[in-house]
Amino acid sequence: MTQTTPEAEIITAIQAAEKRQNFWQAMQIRDLAKLAECRPPDRPGIQLADGTPEELAAPMNMSIRVATKRILEAEHIVRRLPATLQALQDGVIDTARLRATYQITKDLSDDDALTVEKAVLSHGAHASYQEYRRALRRQAMKVDPEAAERKRKQRLEQRDVVTRKSEDGSAKLVATMLAGEAESAYNVLNHLAHKAKTPDDTRTLAQRRADALIDLVLGNDRQRVRATINVTVPLSTLIGLNDEPGELTEYGPITAEQCRELARDGVLRRLVTDDFGHLLDVSPNRYASEGLAERIRMRDRTCRQPGCRVPGRKCRVHTSKRASRRRRHRDRDYRLLCKRHQLMYQRTKGWIVAQPEPDRLIFVTPTAQVREAVAERYEEPAA
Ligand SMILES: [Zn+2]
Incomplete structure (x- = not known):
């Protein structure tokens, strides 16, 4: 055996x-x-x-x-x-x-x-x-x-160019095209990268390739086409008390050093939070504030439907019919919804949504499943 x-x-x-x-x-x-x-x-x-x-x-x-x-x-x-x-x-x-x-x-x-x-x-x-x-x-x-x-x-x-965000605040630019075209484009970048090499250039070949692509696409017009980035910084980091991480909208947490680098570029809009991650101030650094709508957009950040990640810039500020008739508008009468979910509430029956606090929503699905959704804090509350 x-x-x-x-x-x-x-x-x-x-x-x-x-x-x-x-x-x-x-x-x-x-x-x-x-x-x-x-x-x-x-x-x-x-x-x-x-x-x-x-x-x-x-x-x-x-x-x-x-x-x-x-x-x-x-x-x-x-x-x-x-x-x-x-x-x-x-x-x-x-x-x-x-x-x-x-x-x-x-x-x-x-x-x-x-x-x-x-x-x-x-x-x-x-x-x-x-x-x-x-x-x-x-x-x-x-x-x-x-x-x-x-x-x-x-x-x-379906050829296209898309960005893929990664968690460390960097991103990939991915293009789908004919294999032959992709190879030719790559060869051009490679050629430019080799040509750019000078004796005191410490960049690697790979780095020079990436820089060559950016130079070709953005040219001398960088200031004009540069996107505004929303970065959130805790007040304590801003006044130099500590090195708490900041957060880049749609990317997630970034290091204090990266916050400072982006701040030096001067194209970002600063959002300041208290030490519990609640939004204190939207600095109208580059763009005029749209008042309430802007505050809701910054608070909610994405469509509030559970599981939906459509970013705030593509959402509308939504309010119930009853709330819209009120004379004084309160933050808790409003929430961000993307187009699809605005339509969903018009087209389907059975959903119940309550908003007991500005950043807290309670959803009851047509099959009576209850789901509470709190707008993502800008920082984890201290344990
Ligand atoms: Zn949505």
Whole structure:
């Protein structure tokens, strides 16, 4: 009889946990699809009834974007990839393989998607995720050789330049374009970076490439096109009492040193908070203050619908009909809402919103889930 070592037991336990996890993931996908079924689209041009992702996002503390994606993906998987979902439920494959199947067969016809999943699943999980993915791509190209070409063209139609903010106050500028164009553009930047090298230039090649791109795009017009940045500084840091971090709107916390660097540039607007993170003052450094609306925008910072991250500059200051009839306007009668969520309250019934304090909102969803939402403080209150 073979002796069971503790290691063998541990590995068996890890495997068993993985199997259970896959089972419950499959169950959740089935329930997400059921939710989509309960809330079919009620006007043309939409995939889910208004307010559905919001109803899930509020109790789950999830962003509306993620909730939408998960509901729509689940609906798609249940309808088009039944064998793959069953394989996840039975512990044959994991969620990564399920997601790969979803992504690679997304643009195929229903019949072609079924053919691909059947062919790949007939060999089980394959030795690795990469192998599974390659098998999927091979089968997809076999059933619809033109799909890959269609996809490439589609991607070109979606060419764009976007910014990706990172947590340390830096950001990436990402451009999607033809592979050949991207290579040529990169070669030009590389060439300029090499040319810019002087004996006393301490910048690396990579740094010179980034600087060359900025020089090309912004040219001599930097002052004119530079965006205003909102930076929040605790009063105690501002008067030099300590080195508490500041905060860059839409980026998050930044170091005291970065606050000082940005302040030297002189293009930022300073927001001052007390030591509990409440907003004290909006300095009209570059732009005239819009009074109340501006204060609400600074207080709320994003759309107040739970899970929505649409930044304040794209939101409207919203008030209830009753409050708007009042002669004296109070901060607590107002909140920021993005366009989508202003429309959602017009189009759907059953949501109740109360605002007992200026920065505290209570949402009751149509399924009676209660979610309290406090506007994000500019600083964590001291414990
Ligand atoms: Zn919103």
